[in-house]
Amino acid sequence: MGYSPGTFFLQNLFNATMLGGLYALIAVGYTMVYGILRLINFAHGDIMMMGVYFAFYAATIIYAPPLLAAIIAIAGAAGLGFLIDRVAYKPLRNAPRISALITAIGMSFFLESFAVVVFGAIPKSFLDVFKDKTILNKVLLVGGARIPLLTFLVILITAGIFVVLFWIVYKTKIGMAMRAISMDIPTTSLMGINVDMVIGFTFALGSALAAASGVMWAMRFPNVYPYMGFMPGMKAFIAAVVGGIGSIPGAIIGGLLLGFIEIFAVAYFPNFSGYRDAFAFIILIIILLIKPSGILGKKAIEKV
Amino acid sequence: MSEAGEKLVLEIKDLHVYYGAIHAIKGISIKVPQGKIITLIGANGAGKTTTLSTISGLVKARSGKIFFNGVDITNKPAHAINRMGIAMVPEGRRIFPGLTVYENLMMGAYNRKDKEGIKEDLEWIFSLFPRLKERLSQMGGTLSGGEQQMLAISRALMSRPRLLMMDEPSLGLAPILVEEVFEVIQKINKEGTTILLVEQNAYGALRISDYGYVLETGNIVLEGPSSELLENEMVKKAYLGMS
Numbered sequence A: 001m002g003y004s005p006g007t008f009f010l011q012n013l014f015n016a017t018m019l020g021g022l023y024a025l026i027a028v029g030y031t032m033v034y035g036i037l038r039l040i041n042f043a044h045g046d047i048m049m050m051g052v053y054f055a056f057y058a059a060t061i062i063y064a065p066p067l068l069a070a071i072i073a074i075a076g077a078a079g080l081g082f083l084i085d086r087v088a089y090k091p092l093r094n095a096p097r098i099s100a101l102i103t104a105i106g107m108s109f110f111l112e113s114f115a116v117v118v119f120g121a122i123p124k125s126f127l128d129v130f131k132d133k134t135i136l137n138k139v140l141l142v143g144g145a146r147i148p149l150l151t152f153l154v155i156l157i158t159a160g161i162f163v164v165l166f167w168i169v170y171k172t173k174i175g176m177a178m179r180a181i182s183m184d185i186p187t188t189s190l191m192g193i194n195v196d197m198v199i200g201f202t203f204a205l206g207s208a209l210a211a212a213s214g215v216m217w218a219m220r221f222p223n224v225y226p227y228m229g230f231m232p233g234m235k236a237f238i239a240a241v242v243g244g245i246g247s248i249p250g251a252i253i254g255g256l257l258l259g260f261i262e263i264f265a266v267a268y269f270p271n272f273s274g275y276r277d278a279f280a281f282i283i284l285i286i287i288l289l290i291k292p293s294g295i296l297g298k299k300a301i302e303k304v
Numbered sequence B: 001m002s003e004a005g006e007k008l009v010l011e012i013k014d015l016h017v018y019y020g021a022i023h024a025i026k027g028i029s030i031k032v033p034q035g036k037i038i039t040l041i042g043a044n045g046a047g048k049t050t051t052l053s054t055i056s057g058l059v060k061a062r063s064g065k066i067f068f069n070g071v072d073i074t075n076k077p078a079h080a081i082n083r084m085g086i087a088m089v090p091e092g093r094r095i096f097p098g099l100t101v102y103e104n105l106m107m108g109a110y111n112r113k114d115k116e117g118i119k120e121d122l123e124w125i126f127s128l129f130p131r132l133k134e135r136l137s138q139m140g141g142t143l144s145g146g147e148q149q150m151l152a153i154s155r156a157l158m159s160r161p162r163l164l165m166m167d168e169p170s171l172g173l174a175p176i177l178v179e180e181v182f183e184v185i186q187k188i189n190k191e192g193t194t195i196l197l198v199e200q201n202a203y204g205a206l207r208i209s210d211y212g213y214v215l216e217t218g219n220i221v222l223e224g225p226s227s228e229l230l231e232n233e234m235v236k237k238a239y240l241g242m243s
């Protein structure tokens, strides 16, 4: 490899943190929606995909610079998440939970098919978003390891987003309402809180984080195609379950754990690299056997 | 009680409520005049909680009307009804267990913007329940049953309601706490809040209220000034454990 073990480790440490952070950003959306509605939003990975397309078209059709394209992607995904809740899930709030679950699977198929029809099945290159590609190719030397500037930026931005997320959830009024809804919906409405608005906000927030993850994901893995949300979405869902679904810190820990295992397993056991995507499922099975409620999960609480 | 000229905060007219095929409320009419304590008593399953839930918008009425200060609020969403000035102390307290005591209080004040008024009301609440002040940063779920009831009452007061509805606030409390809760209800009323009190503890409720309704399987079977109900033979027999 031409690297000392130390630099090799460092290199992988950065890659693992980046990948884990990107999983964590998506995982938070699953966990927040599950926390308040006990619904697994299977369309969540596809909302990430839609966000990436929003950025792609913002850059290639209206020539938005990359940062503006990212903002458009995030805002567009937030709006889409809100809309999906309104049209697909809200009418089923009092229906059996299985109905909403099936609707979520249907919504996932719908978004993927929509992307195939409207955006086309042929992959596009996200690199087209950048006229000036120097930022993508810049490399920094850290302790002998060559770390792309992009990796640093992604890790920093991800960490920044989590700080803002924690501030929203634990320090603002709407965050307090979100937490209250996860405990007791009728009583929250007795406090004069429009529960549907808060649920819509939660979808928008989770979708915005997924789009942020998607845009950064596409800078690293520039293939943009209608099914690109499936694997990251699946792994982020596993991350949320592994961390303890319903728990935001759990989703972050789960995401990082998945990222670390995936990167380090392949780094130190290159023969396994073909099984890269299987690690997430192996961890899921192990966790389900040892602690079914996940790392930070509470005992299985059925909502009454 | 319903003399002409008396201002009604709440008026229920011929209310019917169903749960699927179950006819839970069968055409009741209730009047709550401003500044009074009105009580609704009845045995378990009589329909007391259903009545309050329908007023507060959690359960929909099949027919009949509910007026709040003369405005029709029948089947409006719960959050809209709360914003108009009706607060509820729900059955079983329903404290948010994973929010701190302070956050629980702020949930009650969610739609208020007047920081100064909120501060004043907090001070007032701490004067009613000094124990809550010591527990502000504690999680709601860690409080004792009595403390949770005080928090539930305080949380409702934090919205500065014009009508306070309470669903069995004395349920499950030690006798000394029951006394305390009834005293606090009177204090709150003296400060100007109209109260609709639901109780199984008929004696306690009738002693502190102005007027009472007796509910049996979805019907109002008796009503009158509370002092008269306390002397009523049927009430004595069925609800006061005297024969």
Ligand SMILES: Nc1ncnc2c1ncn2[C@@H]1O[C@H](COP(=O)(O)OP(=O)(O)O)[C@@H](O)[C@H]1O
Binding pocket: B019, B022, B024, B042, B043, B044, B045, B046, B047, B048, B049, B050, B051
């Ligand atoms: N969610 C519900 N679904 C079906 N029936 C209900 C529901 N809640 C209450 N009931 C029924 O309605 C009647 C009135 O109940 P409730 O209002 O809770 O009485 P109370 O508060 O006086 O004890 C009872 O027969 C009860 O079984």
Ligand SMILES: [Mg+2]
Binding pocket: B045, B048, B049, B050, B091
């Ligand atoms: Mg009841």
